[in-house]
Amino acid sequence: MDFALTEEQLMFKEQVLKFARREIVGRVQDHDLRGQFDFQSWKKLGEFGILGLHFPEELGGGGADVITSVLAAEALGEAGVDGGLTLSYGAHTYLCADTIFRHGTDVQRHKYIPKLASGDWIGCMGLTEPGAGSDVASLRTRAERKGDSWVLNGTKMFITNGAIADVAVIYAKTDPSAGHAGISAFIVEKGTPGFSVSRSLHKMGVRTSPTSELVFQDCVIPVENMLGYEGNGFIMAMQTVEWDRSTLLAPFLGSISFLIQRCCRYAQERQQFGRPIAYFQAVKHKIADLKIFLEAARSLVYRIAWCKDQGRPLNHLEAAIAKLFVGDWSLDPINDAMLLHGGYGYCHEYDVERVFRDSRLAPIGGGTSDIQKVIISRLM
Amino acid sequence: MNFDFTAEENELKRRVAGVFTGEAVSEAQLMERASLEELKRTTGDFLRKLGEIGYLSLCLGPAQASESLKLLAAQEDVARISGSLFLSVETTARLFGGLVAGFGAHDQFSDLLALLAGGRIIAAVAVSEDERPDSGPGFSTVAWEDGESFIVSGTKPFVTNAPIADYIAVAASLDGKPAIFIVKPGDHAVVVGPRLETLGYNGLAVASLELREVRVPKEMVIGPLQNPTLIEFLRRTQDLLLTAASVGLMRRTLTESKKHADSHLRGGKPIFARQEIRFKIAEMLTLTQTAQLLCYRAAWMYSVSDAEAHAVLHCAKVFSAEASERVASMGVQILAGTGYVSGNPVEQAYRESKYAALAGTTTELARMSIAEELLKRHQV
Numbered sequence: 001m002d003f004a005l006t007e008e009q010l011m012f013k014e015q016v017l018k019f020a021r022r023e024i025v026g027r028v029q030d031h032d033l034r035g036q037f038d039f040q041s042w043k044k045l046g047e048f049g050i051l052g053l054h055f056p057e058e059l060g061g062g063g064a065d066v067i068t069s070v071l072a073a074e075a076l077g078e079a080g081v082d083g084g085l086t087l088s089y090g091a092h093t094y095l096c097a098d099t100i101f102r103h104g105t106d107v108q109r110h111k112y113i114p115k116l117a118s119g120d121w122i123g124c125m126g127l128t129e130p131g132a133g134s135d136v137a138s139l140r141t142r143a144e145r146k147g148d149s150w151v152l153n154g155t156k157m158f159i160t161n162g163a164i165a166d167v168a169v170i171y172a173k174t175d176p177s178a179g180h181a182g183i184s185a186f187i188v189e190k191g192t193p194g195f196s197v198s199r200s201l202h203k204m205g206v207r208t209s210p211t212s213e214l215v216f217q218d219c220v221i222p223v224e225n226m227l228g229y230e231g232n233g234f235i236m237a238m239q240t241v242e243w244d245r246s247t248l249l250a251p252f253l254g255s256i257s258f259l260i261q262r263c264c265r266y267a268q269e270r271q272q273f274g275r276p277i278a279y280f281q282a283v284k285h286k287i288a289d290l291k292i293f294l295e296a297a298r299s300l301v302y303r304i305a306w307c308k309d310q311g312r313p314l315n316h317l318e319a320a321i322a323k324l325f326v327g328d329w330s331l332d333p334i335n336d337a338m339l340l341h342g343g344y345g346y347c348h349e350y351d352v353e354r355v356f357r358d359s360r361l362a363p364i365g366g367g368t369s370d371i372q373k374v375i376i377s378r379l380m
Numbered sequence: 381m382n383f384d385f386t387a388e389e390n391e392l393k394r395r396v397a398g399v400f401t402g403e404a405v406s407e408a409q410l411m412e413r414a415s416l417e418e419l420k421r422t423t424g425d426f427l428r429k430l431g432e433i434g435y436l437s438l439c440l441g442p443a444q445a446s447e448s449l450k451l452l453a454a455q456e457d458v459a460r461i462s463g464s465l466f467l468s469v470e471t472t473a474r475l476f477g478g479l480v481a482g483f484g485a486h487d488q489f490s491d492l493l494a495l496l497a498g499g500r501i502i503a504a505v506a507v508s509e510d511e512r513p514d515s516g517p518g519f520s521t522v523a524w525e526d527g528e529s530f531i532v533s534g535t536k537p538f539v540t541n542a543p544i545a546d547y548i549a550v551a552a553s554l555d556g557k558p559a560i561f562i563v564k565p566g567d568h569a570v571v572v573g574p575r576l577e578t579l580g581y582n583g584l585a586v587a588s589l590e591l592r593e594v595r596v597p598k599e600m601v602i603g604p605l606q607n608p609t610l611i612e613f614l615r616r617t618q619d620l621l622l623t624a625a626s627v628g629l630m631r632r633t634l635t636e637s638k639k640h641a642d643s644h645l646r647g648g649k650p651i652f653a654r655q656e657i658r659f660k661i662a663e664m665l666t667l668t669q670t671a672q673l674l675c676y677r678a679a680w681m682y683s684v685s686d687a688e689a690h691a692v693l694h695c696a697k698v699f700s701a702e703a704s705e706r707v708a709s710m711g712v713q714i715l716a717g718t719g720y721v722s723g724n725p726v727e728q729a730y731r732e733s734k735y736a737a738l739a740g741t742t743t744e745l746a747r748m749s750i751a752e753e754l755l756k757r758h759q760v
Contacts, residue, residue: 001389001449002382003680067381264758281744284751288698291750295695299673303383321666376665377658380638 003299005067012064013071019048020079028082028208032354035207037164041085046119050076051093055101059109060117066305070250077254080351083358084208086251087365091160091209092116094243096123099169100187103228103236108187112167124165126156126214127237134371136171136234137179141216143172143186148223150174150186152194152216162212163197166190170216171233183233187225194219205357238314244366245319246305249326252362253301255355256294256330259337262352263287266341277340286336293333297326317379324372327363334359385453392454395433399426400461408462411583412728416575419585420544423468423502430458431499436473440493441482442613448679452624456672459628463732464583466628470621471540472496476503478617479549479560483602483610492547492562504541504548506589507614509534517558517607519551521591530554530596532561536589542572543585549602550591551610558610559603561596569594580732616682616690618740619697623675626700626736630668633704633711633729637661640715640726651714660710667707671700691753694746701736701743708733 005013024041031038045051054069055061064072076086097116100108100123115121132138141154152172156162168188175182188195194217201211228236264287267278277283300322307315338345338356345352363369385393400408404426411422430436435454439447459466477496480489495501512518521534532552542548548570550561563570573588603610638661641652651657678696681689711726712719719726737743 001385001453001676001680003677004381004684260754261758264755265760268755268758268760278755281748284755285744285747287754288747288750291691291754292695292699292747295677295692296670296674296699299677300670302381303673306381306383318669321669324662324666325670370659373659373662374655376662377652380661380665 003302005071009068009071012068013075016048016050016072016075017079019044020076020081023048024076024085025080028080028085029348029351029354031208032082032084033207033348035202037088037208037210038085041081042088042119042122045085045089046117051089051119052097052113052117053093055097055113055117059101060114066246066308067302069247070301070305073247073250074254074257077251078257079254080258081251082206082208082354083251083255083361084206087206087248087361088122088161088209090243090248090251091125092123094247095125095240096161096165096167096169098243099125099185099236099240100227102239103185103232104187105224107224108227112187116167121166122161122164124159124161124168125240126159126162126168126170128156128158130155130157130213134367136183136237139171139173139183141170141172142176143174143184145174145223146220149220150223150226152186152188152219152221154216155198156214156216158201159212159214160209162214163200163210168195168214169227170214171237172216174230174233178231180234181231183237184230185227185233185236186221187227188216188219188221192219192221205354205360207357241316241319241366242304242308242314245314245322246301246308248366249297249301249322249362252326252330252359253294253297255359256290256297256333259334259352259355260287260290260294262350263290263337263340266344266350270342283340286333286340289333289336293329297322297329300325316375320367320372320375320379323367324363324369324376327369327372330359330362386450389450389453392433392435392438392450393457396430396435396454396457399429399433400458404429405461408465409725411462411464412723414583416543416585419583420502423465423544424499426465427469427472427499427502429499430469431497436469436477436499437493437497439474440477441479442609443482445685446683448620448682449676450683452620452676452679455621455624456628456631456675459625460631461628462583463625463629463632463729464581466625467581467584467621468502468541468544471505472501472503474617474621475505475614476547476549478613479505479602480562482613483560483605485602488599488602489562501546502541502544504539504545504589505551505614506536506539506542506548507551508536508538510537517551517553517556518611519553519558521550521552523552523554523559523561523596523601526595528598530559530561530598530601532563532591532594532596534591538576538586539572539589540584540586542587542589543575548589550589551614554604557604558607559601559605560610561594562600562602563591563594563596567594580728580735582728612690615741616693619693619746620675620679620682622736622740623671623678623693623696623700626704626733627668627672627675629704629729629732630664630671630700630707633707633726634661634664634668636725636729637664637711637714640718644718657714660714664707664710667703671696671703674699691750694741694750697736697741698743698746698750701733704729704736705733
């Protein structure tokens with residue numbers, strides 16, 4: 001075994017950290033309070049190369065490995081970038097763009113990846129429905145072939161970037177009787193007649209990331225917009241899981257490092273009973289618990305990324321373990337970080353309040369903790 | 381980065397598995413009810429077998445810290461079979477052997493080390509005391525020079541292996557600095573107290589040790605040494621061993637719990653079919669794998685002298701100790717009445733799990749140390 005990161009990987013992480021602190025963090029609080037997507041930061045992410053980091057250079061990407069992508073995502077969290085922006089980035093780059101890159105034709109790749117890698121276009125992915133979440137086989141959105149077109153009908157729920165996306169990867173049933181094998185994926189562009197955003201959802205956390213309900217009503221798309229081949233949609237959706245359990249979990253790790261900095265600073269500045277509260281054992285224990293969680297979670301997330309870099313098929317057991325651990329075991333230390341800040345921790349003015357709200361998504365999004373336990377126990 | 385075991389690591393695991401086949405496993409597990417004579421014989425037998433495969437001569441002393449990771453996976457396998465045997469063997473090899481190999485002068489203990497490598501001696505290390513003096517190296521056990529020898533006097537309350545040891549390394553204060561004195565229990569002035577009855581690890585022989593002005597020849601003395609170096613080595617080694625013991629305990633508990641859940645029927649179905657049981661086992665596996673990876677990473681950091689090695693080892697120690705208590709508790713709950721019966725491996729694990737939290741660096745002190753390092757790094 002060897003846990004060493006390369007010099008290049010460490011240097012790149014440091015660069016992302018500096019970039020994010022310089023270009024993004026200053027606008028985070030304002031956008032979070034207003035619940036608005038930060039287009040300016042998005043543009044900066046694109047210019048810096050974050051949004052297309054792992055794509056080949058000829059498609060506008062940076063050609064990075066998965067570990068580097070994880071480190072970049074972790075650095076964003078560590079710098080203090082909010083969970084909303086990192087979630088939008090994850091959904092855009094890994095759930096939408098990477099699916100097109102991996103399963104699309106050359107024409108589709110060249111048409112979409114450069115625009116998505118630069119951030120000129122925003123992408124989203126539509127799988128979940130009002131009545132179908134982790135039980136993917138029960139999707140009801142229907143795609144019917146009519147001549148040279150597919151006609152989509154149905155509703156998608158909790159779609160990250162839905163309201164601002166220029167392009168969406170949408171999963172629909174092409175053969176309702178075939179269960180998982182009856183699911184296919186399609187590329188749908190903004191402005192396609194019959195495709196609309198019905199409502200945006202107000203959320204507890206990750207507020208800068210728009211989450212919407214998408215409606216497809218006799219939405220006609222050309223046959224060449226099918227992604228991959230008919231009936232392969234479930235496999236595609238499952239392949240996004242390895243990103244979900246690595247690069248999309250990484251910002252949560254980073255946000256713990258961010259909280260450690262914040263807690264250490266506050267504990268040294270805040271005086272009670274004639275001395276900084278950092279002097280008290282109970283305060284020190286809270287700081288230590290953040291670090292213990294961070295170090296415990298780190299290897300789980302890096303392991304998924306490393307396996308992907310090795311070209312190994314996703315180990316669903318290990319992926320579910322990483323997701324379950326980050327989701328459930330982060331809650332207590334983050335709660336303690338807020339408690340450490342006392343009344344200030346409850347106020348928007350202090351970043352810890354935002355991280356507390358954002359982190360509540362970890363045991364819910366991308367498959368709840370209960371679903372992870374179902375997966376783990378099934379695979380044992 | 382590489383999350384796979386190397387060929388060398390796998391080879392050592394394979395050799396350890398060769399020692400613990402069939403009857404050997406039962407024999408190791410029977411140590412929990414063994415008399416001192418039986419314990420001495422069984423421990424001696426296993427030491428000889430482990431000596432034959434080269435297990436005892438690895439990672440002895442700070443200069444061989446680079447072997448920490450190579451050894452760890454095999455250590456964990458021994459700990460999974462029997463925590464008592466593991467702690468007894470490691471006290472002989474890594475603590476006693478580490479002291480004499482790492483801190484003794486060149487060739488000073490070559491005969492003793494040859495015996496140790498072959499598994500032909502059982503050894504103990506006596507360090508902790510009831511009260512830690514505020515000044516000096518922190519020992520009330522003292523030594524003074526007397527001609528060509530030293531005289532050592534003092535009491536050590538808890539000495540693992542003391543009742544079965546051929547040699548005991550005693551830490552004492554010599555001219556205000558720590559020094560190690562190798563004594564033999566056969567000496568009438570070396571008084572080993574009666575075997576202590578403990579909550580767990582009942583296959584471990586623990587007793588107090590009293591040194592009544594024991595005369596130790598100069599060639600059996602190490603030091604005086606630099607205080608932090610010696611104490612850090614002992615603490616670090618002990619913490620790493622306790623971390624491995626916790627992971628081994630969790631793996632043992634998980635195996636037994638799953639076996640029970642698969643075979644115990646309720647309402648005509650194995651109880652593993654029930655979500656309450658499945659979810660517990662999923663959580664147990666999550667904690668076990670997380671602790672295991674963190675433990676490997678901490679050992680790797682020592683192997684490469686990483687600046688954060690100390691803090692991450694404390695993280696690993698706290699996490700695995702507390703996770704093992706939780707895993708053992710869930711195991712007893714799954715086994716219900718069966719798990720409450722004395723002698724059941726899960727009942728045994730439940731009792732043993734407490735030890736890691738209070739032995740070595742206690743979880744409280746470890747948390748303080750982690751936090752203090754962070755506060756220093758993020759000084760305002």
